[in-house]
Amino acid sequence: MPLPLRPSILALACFSALSVHAAPTDLNTRIDTLVKQDEGQMIELFKQLHRNPELAFQEKETAALVAKALQAQGFEVKTAIGTTGVVGILRNGPGPVVMYRADMDALPIKEATGLPYQSSKVTPWLGNPSQAVMHACGHDAHTTWLIEVAKVMSQLKDQWSGTLVLVAQPAEEILEGATAMVNNGLYDFAPKPDVLLAAHVSPVYPADSVGLREGPRLAGTDQIDVELPGIGGHGSTPHVTKDPVVMGAMAVMGYQTIISRMVDQSKPAVLTVGAFQAGVNNNIIPVSATLKLNLRWYDAQVRERMIEGIKSVTRGVLVMNDMPADYQAKYTMKGYATPVFNGKAQTELAQAALVQQLGADKVLPGMPPLMGSEDFHMLASPYPDTKVLFLEVGSGKPDVYKNLVEKKQLPAAMNHTPGFVVELPAITTGARAVTATLSAFFNKPL
Incomplete structure (x- = not known):
């Protein structure tokens, strides 16, 4: 307009x-x-x-x-x-x-x-x-x-x-x-x-x-999109799918341990999941989910540790859900500032x-x-x-x-x-x- x-x-x-x-x-x-x-x-x-x-x-x-x-x-x-x-x-x-x-x-x-x-x-x-x-x-x-x-x-x-x-x-x-x-x-x-x-x-x-x-x-800050792969299907048969909504929820909770368990507690850091985007209907398990993350940091080493932690947690979630090896998460690095x-x-x-x-x-x-x-x-x-x-x-x-x-x-x-x-x-x-x-x-x- x-x-x-x-x-x-x-x-x-x-x-x-x-x-x-x-x-x-x-x-x-x-x-x-x-x-x-x-x-x-x-x-x-x-x-x-x-x-x-x-x-x-x-x-x-x-x-x-x-x-x-x-x-x-x-x-x-x-x-x-x-x-x-x-x-x-x-x-x-x-x-x-x-x-x-x-x-x-x-x-x-x-x-x-x-x-x-x-x-x-x-x-x-x-x-x-x-x-x-x-x-x-x-x-x-x-x-x-x-x-x-x-x-x-x-x-x-x-x-x-x-x-x-x-x-x-x-x-x-x-x-x-x-x-x-x-x-x-x-x-x-x-x-x-x-x-x-x-x-x-x-x-x-x-x-x-x-x-x-x-x-x-x-x-300093980074804006990162994490796209989780899934195998979609009917909501009545989740056992024949790989549900990216569930994997996304697991990832969101896993990311919280990055600050509390992976980053030096004497150094300020914030990791926020600002958006969780997946699916369009009640009874359809979607083929992917996207998490939109925001990082805040003052120490460049803390930044690298957070990014490594995000990838580690995401890999672990995919393994826990028995995703085939050729299904990999995609990471999009967007806005960045020191x-x-x-x-x-x-x-x-x-x-x-x-x-x-x-x-x-x-x-x-x-x-x-x-x-x-x-x-x-x-x-x-x-x-x-x-x-x-x-x-x-x-x-x-x-x-x-x-x-x-x-x-x-x-x-x-x-x-x-x-x-x-x-x-x-x-x-x-x-x-x-x-x-x-x-x-x-x-x-x-x-």
Whole structure:
């Protein structure tokens, strides 16, 4: 279903640049002024994006909107990188190359927030012709930030020198978009980045704050499909079949021992079976079953042990069920990303810039290392010396952080749930935080 962008909304998306002639001399004041004067337009754009989410590699209308907005601000723009990715380059004299990525894709979830701008969109997805779609991870906010950052940084060209590269990335939710862009010619167009920044909404911080922490931030991840073979037949005669549903159930339970019995307990690891797909009818034993697995890890040896364990358990299940030797499981490796680490130098530089922009009380200590994952840093996979920074922008209500610290209580609706909400103050907070951080990377190169 195409995203119905009305001309008035497109105008808002492009934020027809209105220069501020009475520019304050203080950079932080200028950033604050420029972003806040666009607050109404930004919120309208955010709501429009929220009402019209697009799934991984389907973000055609969102990408078109971003491309138009970047072109309006004088960026060199290339589209369709990695299917639907967009890259904009603003060259502003000598200096570092700083890349900022925002992800665009939504999730196959039916929204239940009750918001007046709630998504009611459905689209074909994995065999379902009417899959409900929702921005349940804040990528609508991220895309809004990208468009505002393009405008503000173009208006602040007298305050920085270097090359700004903005990336609107597809398919983060399936952890394939960044690698797809690299493999599809990102660096035929864009220069090598010295610094790569991404910002993500976080419901555990109030929407007027950010969280930042040095060191390990997000786990590495793999998405693996395991297809188990079977020999189908009638439900009344299971003894003449080899039931892949039963084998799949055995495998799911066997996989649980990988973490508890095969992985070093001092090292964090998660193995989740997110989907079990088999059969179509009550009385037909199917010929195969597919298990969709998700792995999380920080240590590459732990990753290898989990993958070995999955194959070992699967082989054992087939042997236990007396499957013929020529019936073998099939493994499909899909989305992959390494862990995310915030280096000391870039974290300290960003910390100082954020304190100046938002205030010391609005820059909160980041959570301990999380088992969530990201793939933005895979944009820099060809260049291991690129500095990487992951910033968490609060999207929750005012009391969420206090409740977490004092009561160990998480918000009721976290990311990837039908009730997930980005509180609206996060829209300006994120734009201010990203712009201030980018400016710092230009003005004090690492």
